[in-house]
Amino acid sequence: MESRGTLLLKAEGMSKFYGPVHALEDVNFDLYRGEVHALMGENGAGKSTLSKLIAGIETPTAGKLEFDGKPVVIPTPQVALKLGIAMVTQEFNSIPHMTVAENIFLGHSEMYKKGIYFDKHRAEKETRELLKLFDMDESINPAAKLSTLSVAEQQIVEIVKAVSYNAQMIILDEPTASLSNMEAQRLFQVIRDLKKKQVGFILVTHRFNEIFEISDRITVLRDGKLVLPGAPMEEMTEQSLVRAMVGREMVNFYGEKVENTVQHDEILRVEHLCGRGGFLKDISFVARKGEITGFAGLVGAGRTELMRAVFGADSYDSGAVYLDGVSLKKGSPRTSIKYGLSMATEDRKSEGLLLDLSLIMNTCYAKTVQKKGWILPHKSEKADTLKMAEMFRTKIGNIHDKGSSLSGGNQQKIVLSKWLLTNPKVLIVDEPTRGIDIAAKADIYTILKNLAASGMCVIVVSSELPEILGICDRVMVMKDGEIVKHMEISEASEERIMAYASLGRAAEKIDSEETMKA
8 A cells, every 4th residue: 555654633532512412423533744535424424523623613522633743732723723724614714805815814913014004015925926836826816806706716715825824734625616627627736736745635525526536535424423434545436435425325326217297398488588787698498397407507607697587586688588478577586486486596505595594484484475474374384394304304303493503405405395385387406416415415316306207397507417417308508698509418428518518609510520420
């Protein structure tokens, strides 16, 4: 076995109890210099808890840590940073209206003249030097407002911030959740460059392809306990990894094709839709009952913008949306819901859920839009909440617990439950499985297929091409605010979809040449 180099982190017997709940129990974990150690498991398995204990965000109930060969106690993130441990979370710890340089160096005391005045010139100069390490000094301006950067560039800034503290170890929590494949590859190159400088990484992700591409070893947690300790990636297969995570075989991850006898009649028609200041350009398409229609494309292609316009969350300049022959009022979600169009948005935390309200309120409040007045009988709400939890196999405690109390996968099931209670004719789901574990994904795929089999029209927006190919009947590919290709799923492949997503209609020539060769 290849030597791993110098041990950087050693965690022994790490446990975290919240009253009677054991979030983490007697877990051992280690990390070597210059390696990527993946940390996987279902939502609620303990991945985030272990990461937060190492980063000083949470305090362990039991266990001990060694860093760089010395015993350490890490009570706060500030202590972790001083040691050389940084964590980049899904929700960036950044200030959008400030510049790149300010975001990177605000926490550095040496950047303040006389301890009071922030040295903007020095911060921008040193930011530029740091960006050069990643060949990003030409594409990211240290003086630019962070809000003007793409999500991928903001992710790079978060890593640069960690490097500015001379971090020897960086924890990345779902780093590619909002990135296109191209942007993810740029991030991976940054990770590879830092590995050469002997920086160690803990990578928390649900994406199997990334695990096998970038990781050296993998640890799997299940129900707060260690089930696979630091296995070399070359010894793992996708099936053995699934088995470790969920404790059982999952032969067909996307589920069997569900046969239906529903007449696939047109239910949704979009005609010549233009909007968002000219970004959405003359878009027309139809979607049918009993089918799942997928929308693919790179980040920024316009998929979410199109769906928000169709649903009425955003207005548009011209064109029309028809649901079962009825012209829907633009810019009016209430009208859309009334006539049977629902949309589970991409960002479940800020748009899909009211995290501080109860599960019963989160499950039932969309249904109130269809009623006269806003109050439903409490018995009806309770029955609906329990019925949907059983249908989705949602792991809930008390129906009066807050939405924030659930794991990501269970939050997503609440979002879908909320919209299904409106009894929609058309259900739009934007990134339905982003940031959730493999078992919850399989549950959601089964539910979407069953909904289509029952006669519902389902529209899925997804950046995961295997997901599109695994559950959809047809796929629309978007680029720069246009639909550039419509394919039956039998004609589609990852390569063809990516060609149109990257090149737009220019891919037609390549596509026809390849077809002729075949």
